[in-house]
Amino acid sequence: MTSALRRKAAQMASTAAAAVASGTGCYSQTSWALRRLGGGGTLASAATRRRNFSVSAAAGFDNQNREYVIVGGGNAAGYAARTFVEHGMAEGRLCIVSKEAVPPYERPALTKGYLFPPEKKPARLPGFHTCVGSGGQRQTAEWYKENGIEVLYEDPVEAFDGKTQTLKTSSGKILKYGSLIISTGCAAARLPEKIGGNLPGVHYIRDVADADSLVSSLGKSKKIVVIGGGYIGMEVAAAACGWNLDTTIIFPEDHIMPRLFTPSLAKKYEELYEQNGVKFVKGGLISKLDAGSDGRVSSAILKDGSVVEADTVIVGIGAKPSVSPFEAVGVNNEVGGIEVDSMFRTSIPSIFAIGDVAAFPLKMYDRIARVEHVDHARKSAQHCIETLLTSQAKAYDYLPYFYSRVFEYEGSSRKIWWQFYGDNVGETIEVGNFDPKIATFWIDSDSRLKGVFLESGTSEEFSLLPQIARSQPIVDKAKLKSATSVEDALEIARSSL
Numbered sequence: 001m002t003s004a005l006r007r008k009a010a011q012m013a014s015t016a017a018a019a020v021a022s023g024t025g026c027y028s029q030t031s032w033a034l035r036r037l038g039g040g041g042t043l044a045s046a047a048t049r050r051r052n053f054s055v056s057a058a059a060g061f062d063n064q065n066r067e068y069v070i071v072g073g074g075n076a077a078g079y080a081a082r083t084f085v086e087h088g089m090a091e092g093r094l095c096i097v098s099k100e101a102v103p104p105y106e107r108p109a110l111t112k113g114y115l116f117p118p119e120k121k122p123a124r125l126p127g128f129h130t131c132v133g134s135g136g137q138r139q140t141a142e143w144y145k146e147n148g149i150e151v152l153y154e155d156p157v158e159a160f161d162g163k164t165q166t167l168k169t170s171s172g173k174i175l176k177y178g179s180l181i182i183s184t185g186c187a188a189a190r191l192p193e194k195i196g197g198n199l200p201g202v203h204y205i206r207d208v209a210d211a212d213s214l215v216s217s218l219g220k221s222k223k224i225v226v227i228g229g230g231y232i233g234m235e236v237a238a239a240a241c242g243w244n245l246d247t248t249i250i251f252p253e254d255h256i257m258p259r260l261f262t263p264s265l266a267k268k269y270e271e272l273y274e275q276n277g278v279k280f281v282k283g284g285l286i287s288k289l290d291a292g293s294d295g296r297v298s299s300a301i302l303k304d305g306s307v308v309e310a311d312t313v314i315v316g317i318g319a320k321p322s323v324s325p326f327e328a329v330g331v332n333n334e335v336g337g338i339e340v341d342s343m344f345r346t347s348i349p350s351i352f353a354i355g356d357v358a359a360f361p362l363k364m365y366d367r368i369a370r371v372e373h374v375d376h377a378r379k380s381a382q383h384c385i386e387t388l389l390t391s392q393a394k395a396y397d398y399l400p401y402f403y404s405r406v407f408e409y410e411g412s413s414r415k416i417w418w419q420f421y422g423d424n425v426g427e428t429i430e431v432g433n434f435d436p437k438i439a440t441f442w443i444d445s446d447s448r449l450k451g452v453f454l455e456s457g458t459s460e461e462f463s464l465l466p467q468i469a470r471s472q473p474i475v476d477k478a479k480l481k482s483a484t485s486v487e488d489a490l491e492i493a494r495s496s497l
């Protein structure tokens with residue numbers, strides 16, 4: 001770039017900044033000024049954006065103006081960065097502001113390969129940076145450098161001003177953005193401090209620092225208590241079996257995975273955990289966590305007065321969308337999170353939200369939803385950035401997909417690997433005996449197949465599930481009920497497509 005161009009750009013940048021700083025302009029003027037500066041707003045035409053690029057590249061990162069800023073350095077951010085690169089739009093234009101100390105990684109690994117015991121080759125970074133979880137490239141810190149993407153580490157955004165299009169980070173940096181992508185994910189729900197929720201030896205798992213801390217506790221532990229019978233609870237308890245620890249899972253409901261599993265399905269998994277030595281306290285409500293004389297957690301005391309000893313406690317009682325400091329962008333009252341449309345646009349022009357934090361229209365089922373699973377983090381990121389960069393008005397049409405894999409470590413008596421697609425509404429039909437396969441079909445009152453769950457399928461069988469759940473065929477319930485095997489049941493579902 002010539003120095004004349006650089007001067008021109010700097011001049012435009014200061015003009016725009018002055019327009020913003022004057023405070024006289026209404027929001028749209030501010031937004032317009034910055035769009036000219038950095039562009040990329042949803043309304044900008046391709047030609048406007050091309051013009052903006054040279055300006056923004058010249059405005060550069062040094063004067064605190066950023067064309068595109070992603071806040072959050074998690075799963076969605078990693079896939080969004082990849083999409084920017086694929087469109088040739090990353091270099092000198094994209095900045096990621098992260099709370100974490102490392103570039104985006106595949107968070108699911110934290111309660112899977114990461115928790116293998118030391119002798120069973122646990123997963124460690126940089127092994128699982130995005131986008132390896134879906135067969136993509138491993139985007140290490142070097143990858144971000146090579147692609148001209150600025151990443152600010154360990155510097156969370158603490159304040160946001162939509163009028164001036166600025167962010168303030170914890171280190172005091174003021175960043176002006178052209179377009180802002182919020183991908184702050186969720187934070188683990190915590191037990192209150194007054195009942196022992198912050199005692200040494202009490203763990204929550206959201207990021208790699210949490211997982212490191214848990215691994216160091218597991219290495220010294222004999223007896224663990226897992227609070228919560230959801231995803232974290234089931235995955236961590238299975239990992240603890242690999243460390244041969246005395247493990248008790250405590251949860252308030254009467255079966256595990258209450259958000260998804262039927263009681264009958266849950267029973268099969270509970271039996272398998274019990275065969276591995278895991279104990280369950282169902283209907284258990286925590287009154288408090290007590291500390292021993294060393295100040296570390298020593299037991300969980302339940303509301304009924306019973307006491308379960310533990311030297312390590314892992315709490316997996318759900319997650320809360322990290323909307324702060326972006327509440328003013330518009331939070332959905334029902335599902336939480338930042339409300340967006342089918343292109344991940346918030347109520348404020350040039351501001352987008354993706355991944356766990358986004359409350360988006362789940363088109364297939366005609367409702368607003370938040371999805372706290374990695375497939376949506378990946379796909380929402382890709383969809384948002386693609387529509388933003390190409391100005392294509394394409395609505396996100398997501399088919400919910402959840403999975404889990406546990407007991408994967410070498411030497412385990414049996415691996416668990418299930419997938420679920422669709423909506424778990426209506427009556428259920430279960431087929432198979434869990435030796436090793438089992439399938440559950442959710443069917444609504446019109447006999448439409450809404451959701452399908454499969455344990456230990458072949459890759460061919462798993463690949464059939466999204467087709468079935470997407471097309472929601474009308475099925476012959478009597479025929480499905482009389483299926484003699486999982487294979488048979490899947491064939492009945494397939495033939496109704």
Ligand SMILES: Cc1cc2nc3c(=O)[nH]c(=O)nc-3n(C[C@H](O)[C@H](O)[C@H](O)COP(=O)(O)OP(=O)(O)OC[C@H]3O[C@@H](n4cnc5c(N)ncnc54)[C@H](O)[C@@H]3O)c2cc1C
Nearest residue numbers: 072074075076099107108156157185355356372373374377
């Ligand atoms: C332990 C664990 C295991 C999981 N396993 C599975 C699984 O097996 N299958 C599955 O489908 N899903 C799984 N999930 C869910 C999946 O990981 C999430 O859906 C996914 O990570 C969401 O991506 P995201 O980018 O929206 O949020 P995240 O990946 O959580 O990233 C959010 C990022 O934003 C950062 N951040 C937050 N606030 C700020 C701020 N103010 N400023 C800067 N940065 C900020 C956070 O530190 C984090 O880096 C798991 C989740 C966890 C915690």
Ligand SMILES: NC(=O)c1ccc[n+]([C@@H]2O[C@H](COP(=O)([O-])OP(=O)(O)OC[C@H]3O[C@@H](n4cnc5c(N)ncnc54)[C@H](O)[C@@H]3O)[C@@H](O)[C@H]2O)c1
Nearest residue numbers: 228229230231232233251252316317318319372373403404
């Ligand atoms: N395989 C996966 O998709 C996967 C794996 C791990 C984590 N995650 C994600 O990580 C996040 C956190 O997972 P999670 O397992 O904590 O959430 P979850 O919602 O799956 O499970 C929470 C569980 O906590 C229990 N619970 C709720 N309130 C409680 C309380 N006050 N006291 C005791 N128990 C209580 C209930 O048994 C409930 O099932 C979620 O977003 C989840 O989707 C997903």
Ligand SMILES: O=C1O[C@H]([C@@H](O)CO)C(O)=C1O
Nearest residue numbers: 106108109112128132133374
């Ligand atoms: O989606 C996933 O990504 C990681 C891992 O595959 C990355 O290597 C993991 O365990 C998943 O379930």
